[in-house]
Amino acid sequence: MTKxxxxxxxxxxxxxxxxxxxxxxxxxxxxxxxxxxxxxxIGEVVAAAFTEPARVDIEAIYYAPELLSSDFANxxxxxxxxxxxxxxxxxxxxxxxxAEKENPQGIIALAKTRNWQLHELGPGNFSWGxxxxxxxxxxxxxxxxxxxxxxxxxxxxxxxxxxxVHHPNAVRASMGALFWHxxxxxxxxEFATWATQHGYVVYxxxxxxxKDYRQVPVYQQPLILLMGSxxxxxxxAQRDVCHELxxxxxxxxxxxxxxxxxxxxxxxxxxxxxx
Amino acid sequence: MTKxxxxxxxxxxxxxxxxxxxxxxxxxxxxxxxxxxxxxxIGEVVAAAFTEPARVDIEAIYYAPELLSSDFANxxxxxxxxxxxxxxxxxxxxxxxxAEKENPQGIIALAKTRNWQLHELGPGNFSWGxxxxxxxxxxxxxxxxxxxxxxxxxxxxxxxxxxxVHHPNAVRASMGALFWHxxxxxxxxEFATWATQHGYVVYxxxxxxxKDYRQVPVYQQPLILLMGSxxxxxxxAQRDVCHELxxxxxxxxxxxxxxxxxxxxxxxxxxxxxx
Numbered sequence: 276m277t278k279x280x281x282x283x284x285x286x287x288x289x290x291x292x293x294x295x296x297x298x299x300x301x302x303x304x305x306x307x308x309x310x311x312x313x314x315x316x317i318g319e320v321v322a323a324a325f326t327e328p329a330r331v332d333i334e335a336i337y338y339a340p341e342l343l344s345s346d347f348a349n350x351x352x353x354x355x356x357x358x359x360x361x362x363x364x365x366x367x368x369x370x371x372x373x374a375e376k377e378n379p380q381g382i383i384a385l386a387k388t389r390n391w392q393l394h395e396l397g398p399g400n401f402s403w404g405x406x407x408x409x410x411x412x413x414x415x416x417x418x419x420x421x422x423x424x425x426x427x428x429x430x431x432x433x434x435x436x437x438x439x440v441h442h443p444n445a446v447r448a449s450m451g452a453l454f455w456h457x458x459x460x461x462x463x464x465e466f467a468t469w470a471t472q473h474g475y476v477v478y479x480x481x482x483x484x485x486k487d488y489r490q491v492p493v494y495q496q497p498l499i500l501l502m503g504s505x506x507x508x509x510x511x512a513q514r515d516v517c518h519e520l521x522x523x524x525x526x527x528x529x530x531x532x533x534x535x536x537x538x539x540x541x542x543x544x545x546x547x548x549x550x
Numbered sequence: 551m552t553k554x555x556x557x558x559x560x561x562x563x564x565x566x567x568x569x570x571x572x573x574x575x576x577x578x579x580x581x582x583x584x585x586x587x588x589x590x591x592i593g594e595v596v597a598a599a600f601t602e603p604a605r606v607d608i609e610a611i612y613y614a615p616e617l618l619s620s621d622f623a624n625x626x627x628x629x630x631x632x633x634x635x636x637x638x639x640x641x642x643x644x645x646x647x648x649a650e651k652e653n654p655q656g657i658i659a660l661a662k663t664r665n666w667q668l669h670e671l672g673p674g675n676f677s678w679g680x681x682x683x684x685x686x687x688x689x690x691x692x693x694x695x696x697x698x699x700x701x702x703x704x705x706x707x708x709x710x711x712x713x714x715v716h717h718p719n720a721v722r723a724s725m726g727a728l729f730w731h732x733x734x735x736x737x738x739x740e741f742a743t744w745a746t747q748h749g750y751v752v753y754x755x756x757x758x759x760x761k762d763y764r765q766v767p768v769y770q771q772p773l774i775l776l777m778g779s780x781x782x783x784x785x786x787a788q789r790d791v792c793h794e795l796x797x798x799x800x801x802x803x804x805x806x807x808x809x810x811x812x813x814x815x816x817x818x819x820x821x822x823x824x825x
Contacts, residue, residue: 319803414689422811424802450804489822524821527699528594529725536697536814539807543815546799547764 309441311384319451332387339370342381398497409437417535417536424452426491479517488521558640584716586659594726602753610636616643617656673772676704684712687764692723699727754792763796
């Protein structure tokens with residue numbers, strides 16, 4: 276039995292301090308752990324942990340009985356504690372010290388990332404991927420993962436650093452999609468070599484491309500949709516890696532779309548055209 | 551000459567306190583003023599203020615000479631001060647007390663909204679609009695305005711409250727689009743009456759709609775794309791107002807898209823199909 280009946284009531288409890296530390300990217304990287312918050316995302320991380328093969332590990336759950344009124348959440352705690360996951364009850368006060376959201380629902384999971392490496396991915400398990408060059412906004416990353424899941428694409432590469440895919444805002448925005456897809460960070464140069472070796476068709480976006488994204492009759496798999504960063508777009512060297520450049524028409528004053536919107540528009544265009 | 555040579559060096563200066571108060575929605579509503587921050591957005595608000603007819607008024611500009619290295623920004627200050635706008639130099643310290651962004655570029659404008667009313671809009675000046683029911687996230691509102699501008703749609707209605715379109719995150723995410731389009735907040739019931747009176751075709755989204763959004767051969771103008779809130783989608787009563795319900799296909803586990811992504815995908819589908 277790993278459902279711990281002893282209520283943690285001190286914010287200085289070692290475990291509680293560890294959870295708070297996970298707000299820092301460096302601590303997430305060192306430990307491989309990240310925070311999942313909210314009832315729906317926790318339902319998803321539990322589903323992803325107890326599927327075959329497991330996509331993610333759940334290290335522990337912290338919940339505040341005073342705050343947690345959801346039957347669904349309580350049934351999750353029963354389920355995962357019976358599977359051997361440490362579940363710790365904490366006071367509302369302690370919970371608020373670890374919660375990220377303004378209106379916490381009273382339950383947090385610590386999950387452990389499955390650390391994918393680029394060489395583990397290929398056309399067999401990653402036929403339709405998105406690659407983001409140095410994305411700056413964690414919310415955009417999570418939103419793009421959500422869309423990747425919605426269209427049935429394979430997963431996400433983030434290239435040359437950028438924001439952390441396990442930032443709480445990214446986890447939240449992904450609506451659970453983060454747990455189900457391979458996500459890899461790699462240098463751009465490694466990505467370029469890998470894509471060539473595996474015969475990926477790389478589609479990039481550029482405001483100056485001649486071809487409208489709707490004019491592409493077939494998006495040939497295995498494929499990567501390569502998107503530049505929010506501010507810079509793709510550099511000339513990055514555009515050179517692309518087999519085809521497409522543009523999104525812009526008829527107003529703005530010269531670009533939000534990154535997650537641009538990616539979403541193209542992913543939905545691809546939905547019926549990937550081959 | 552309204553370029554004020556006297557450097558404001560006190561955070562307790564009355565004007566500076568007024569700027570800080572505009573972080574509060576209530577103060578924005580009372581004064582009709584909102585903050586525009588960053589060089590690019592300020593370029594846009596100046597363009598929108600000095601076009602014919604003016605879309606927005608600029609009340610004042612605050613800039614920190616120590617922080618402001620951009621020639622473009624300095625030329626804006628010259629231009630608007632010669633047009634009679636109050637431009638106040640402030641110390642870096644004072645500027646940081648009014649800046650919203652983490653890396654302030656050293657210039658803020660106070661702009662005054664043009665208060666559109668629903669009865670001023672109709673098929674003649676608003677042939678292709680988006681209506682959001684109680685949108686919760688200011689970033690989504692701004693991102694949707696950016697996409698509205700990109701596709702050449704008319705403007706935005708927000709219905710039954712929701713987040714403030716002049717929240718700094720909305721202003722920032724809109725990339726200036728906010729200044730160029732009519733934006734109206736109205737109760738849903740007023741919207742429904744207005745839409746019927748003017749013969750608008752209302753397209754709504756629903757996960758349960760039979761028709762895929764790509765199957766609509768023509769999106770008939772004048773039209774409104776009606777989107778439900780982030781959490782709730784459209785209620786049955788709101789769906790009843792729609793002439794056509796469409797769905798976005800979802801092939802993964804997530805059951806919905808981010809609101810700005812869903813709106814963007816449909817607006818881009820409409821781009822060649824509005825008639």
